[in-house]
Amino acid sequence: MKLARPVENESGIALYGAGMELTPAIIERLKAMGTEAVFIEGAIEYRFPKKADYLAVVETAFSKTGGKAINANLRKIMKAHVEAIYGSR
Helix, strand or coil: CEECCCEECCCCCEEECCCCECCHHHHHHHHHCCCCCCCECCCCCCCCCCHHHHHHHHHHHHHCCCCCHHHHHHHHHHHHHHHHHHCCC
């Protein structure tokens, strides 16, 4: 597993460069630093093969929230997120 983008500290200094192999030791250091996510080289593996399947899960989840305004806003954000991830897939 290799980094697709560099990992930087709070000051913008690259700690690990793009293309670096992620060893178990580096992964542990990243966790210890509080790194929540990194970009990995390779194809994207979608949890849901089809965008429509993911959107159905979002709709089902938000259908149980009672129609509060904040939930409607979160639903809208989630749908936009799914659209951004899947694009025209």
